[in-house]
Amino acid sequence: MLASVFPTLVFYLLAAISLSLAWSVVTGRRILRAAVSLMGVLAASAGLYLLLDSPFLAGVQVLVYVGGIVVLLVFAVMLTRTTELLEDHPTRGRQLIGAVVALTFFGLSYCMMTAPAFADRALSALPKNDVAAIGRALLDTGENGYALPFEVVSLLLLAAMIGGIVIARKPAALSKPEVHNG
């Protein structure tokens, strides 16, 4: 009995943690606290993955989101002045746009998950839960392989990286020769 109740209990605990932290991410007025709450949400979803018996996914979740995305977010917040980020009363237009985006996202994900094709596809294409199997599936060009999505995502990341470099490059560096001191 204990063995069956325990995962359910853990699930509800994790769900409650992520929901309350997600609420504080959205409603919190201090941006850095919101970032810390976001970290909590992402860590809780790593816990959910563990509960679903996919430790590799949980590890990647912590590595990429907690160790990467949140750290970069905090870093970016620290580079800007805190007063600029305090927005107590968003304008009506922004509220409207936010609501529309949220509703569209909810509707889309609901349609996706209830579509029968999605459920079949998700189950059949699921690689065995083992790092080697996931690696093979990622580079497999066959029926259930993920080589194309993998490459598309890589291309997207590359484009983002080049964009970042172009934005960050000082325009003066193009015309002026580089000065070496010492």
Next chain:
Amino acid sequence: MSWQVKTMAERTGDLLPGSPWTAVLYVLLTILAVTAFVTLCGLVLIYAERKVSAHFQCRLGPMRVGWHGLLQTIADTIKLLLKEDIVPRDADALLHILAPVLSFAGMLLVMIALPMSPSIQVADMNIGVLYVTAVSGLGVLGILLGGWSSNNKWSLLGAMRAGAQIISYEVSATLALLVVVLFAGTLQLSGIVQSQETGWWIWRAHGCGIVAFSIFMIAGTAEINRTPFDLAEGESELTAGFHTEYSGLRFSFFFLSEFLNMFVLAAMASTLFLGGWMPLHVGHFTVFNGIMDLLPPGLWFTLKTSAVIFLIMWFRWTFPRLRVDQLMRLEWKILLPIGFVNLFVSAACVVTGFYFFAG
């Protein structure tokens, strides 16, 4: 000779069907043991650092409290714990309190996965190496938040430097880790140790192993913010960097996690490249291997880890601190390309079976 790996987590699982309360007791004892180990290890490391630094500078170091100053660290700890605990008035108090805890948690969670001997390891995860890299990312978050929430320009600058440095060097360290993962063919830490039964990866993977070890040591030293990479707390320019505003217990959390991160780095380096608890074996020379097996695995782990810790301390008291631009150039223009090439070469070696005692 085959090694039976039995972790604390497995033993708890064995106890569970019989009597749940014994299992709970065992878990509590394990937690107590880990805490005691962390405290003791911290005390020893701080004493060793003071003595090593002293002898590098032709001094004696602490000599007065106890025999050769052995009780000096304990006296300092008591002093630290009795200090007033200050939170700056305009600081974000919650984050100020949370930051050292995060930093400490990052270190402690890694400690769980370290294989210290076949019988001393808290949990042996299938994704061991991934877990260690993932969880140690919490430490940098603690440093960033600590610097930001102190509401102090020096702290903020120190935290920014630490953040940039750790994010950059994490890439090289991971590339070096991947080399060993390629050769061992597993992410499990005990599996990696057992894959070194015919020799340690640092020399069995010939050139690749040595290059990966060097990159891992350089990047690792940068990740734990030690000299020559201690720009985050450069006392001559930033007073003490991100922990300037911390005092008492919270400061000791930062301090302790910094020292234990050194232990974690050394333990990881010895596990991945120097065989961990595996005795020094050479191929199938049974007589030689048998003699080496006389020393228990736990002692091998301790010896290797201590040697690597001494190496890290040696770095600290030998090299001057880098400038920020030198730091970034070293990572992005030198270490990273070498790391990538090394990874490709080792992949080729693994595919062709071109390494010592393959198969």
